[in-house]
Amino acid sequence: MTVEDDDDKAVPPGRQRKIIHVDMDAFYASVEQRDNPDLRGKPVAVGGSQERGVVAAASYEARKFGVRSAMPSVTAKRQCPDLIFVKPRVEVYKAVSQQVRDIFAEHTPIIEPLSLDEAYLDVTENLQGISLARDVALAIRSKIKEVTGLNASAGISYNKFLAKLASDHRKPNGQYVITPEMGPTFVETLPVNKFHGIGPATTAKMNGLGLRTGLDMRNHSLDFMQANFGKAGAYYYWISRGVDKREVRADRIRKSVGAENTFSADLTDFDAMVVELQPLIDKVWQHCEDKGARGRTVTLKIKFNDFAIITRSKSIPVAVSSRSELERLSVGLLQSEIPIPKPVRLLGVSLSALHGEFRAESQLGLPI
Numbered sequence: 001m002t003v004e005d006d007d008d009k010a011v012p013p014g015r016q017r018k019i020i021h022v023d024m025d026a027f028y029a030s031v032e033q034r035d036n037p038d039l040r041g042k043p044v045a046v047g048g049s050q051e052r053g054v055v056a057a058a059s060y061e062a063r064k065f066g067v068r069s070a071m072p073s074v075t076a077k078r079q080c081p082d083l084i085f086v087k088p089r090v091e092v093y094k095a096v097s098q099q100v101r102d103i104f105a106e107h108t109p110i111i112e113p114l115s116l117d118e119a120y121l122d123v124t125e126n127l128q129g130i131s132l133a134r135d136v137a138l139a140i141r142s143k144i145k146e147v148t149g150l151n152a153s154a155g156i157s158y159n160k161f162l163a164k165l166a167s168d169h170r171k172p173n174g175q176y177v178i179t180p181e182m183g184p185t186f187v188e189t190l191p192v193n194k195f196h197g198i199g200p201a202t203t204a205k206m207n208g209l210g211l212r213t214g215l216d217m218r219n220h221s222l223d224f225m226q227a228n229f230g231k232a233g234a235y236y237y238w239i240s241r242g243v244d245k246r247e248v249r250a251d252r253i254r255k256s257v258g259a260e261n262t263f264s265a266d267l268t269d270f271d272a273m274v275v276e277l278q279p280l281i282d283k284v285w286q287h288c289e290d291k292g293a294r295g296r297t298v299t300l301k302i303k304f305n306d307f308a309i310i311t312r313s314k315s316i317p318v319a320v321s322s323r324s325e326l327e328r329l330s331v332g333l334l335q336s337e338i339p340i341p342k343p344v345r346l347l348g349v350s351l352s353a354l355h356g357e358f359r360a361e362s363q364l365g366l367p368i
């Protein structure tokens with residue numbers, strides 16, 4: 001597994017995040033059943049039926065027979081003799097995936113797709129100002145149904161790890177919230193092989209050390225976990241306590257205007273960084289003026305001298321209306337990173353454009 005470890009700093013109080021993990025139900029198979037009524041209600045496997053074929057996705061009807069993705073097709077056919085094999089239509093799945101991402105983008109620019117049918121969203125400050133993340137998830141799922149005819153499930157929590165666990169909890173076509181109060185308990189009874197990122201080899205090693213559940217993991221020190229599992233040990237140590245500091249990483253900000261600059265000498269001084277932000281803000285604002293573009297999410301990008309990159313976003317209820325407001329928001333984002341941990345090599349500022357009407361409501365209530 002890979003552990004993202006750029007951000008070891010604790011999330012300060014008051015910055016508790018609201019994360020949604022959205023997962024389409026039996027995605028490829030559901031698309032096939034949607035587009036071909038003959039397949040509805042039947043066990044369907046997307047993938048090759050030939051000798052060496054593998055099941056890419058199975059409908060819920062097929063799953064009842066134990067058919068799973070990545071299972072050899074011959075095994076699947078043996079377990080479910082009536083299984084219907086359908087050739088994958090990747091272009092169609094991609095098109096549907098794009099429709100779904102466009103729906104996400106109506107709520108947040110901070111979208112991290114994991115695959116065509118799964119993504120993490122950070123909706124702490126969402127574009128429609130919906131205060132409860134569970135309501136954002138409901139809105140997204142009903143829009144997905146309306147636009148694509150397909151069901152999605154969602155997990156809602158205060159970090160990625162728990163959000164992903166939660167999305168499985170009421171599948172299919174359901175959603176589940178894990179609150180900060182529930183997090184540690186939720187993980188306690190979880191068998192280690194159910195932890196996202198713990199595969200069969202690590203499971204075997206953990207079991208050998210007497211670690212069978214989250215609670216077993218929690219009963220060991222950070223040193224013990226690191227000694228046995230290296231860098232991943234720290235991740236296990238924290239997730240067994242319901243703590244996961246990984247950020248939702250937006251692959252790109254859609255419909256945005258941005259400017260960035262790499263400096264000839266790395267910057268360490270806050271005031272110098274503020275100075276360097278000015279031409280970037282000018283550029284972004286000039287573009288907005290020229291094109292009549294307006295946005296309400298300001299994103300600051302910082303690349304450090306070790307090439308690690310962080311981005312920080314702030315959304316406001318209505319579009320940024322002046323250069324000085326853009327400056328205030330950009331500098332504010334930089335300010336909240338003080339103390340800046342490493343010399344800065346690059347700064348970037350971007351503004352993501354309007355995604356439709358916005359209801360100006362309070363959007364910072366902490367309940368999930």
Ligand SMILES: [Mg+2]
Pocket residue numbers: 023024025026027117118
């Ligand atoms: Mg899925």
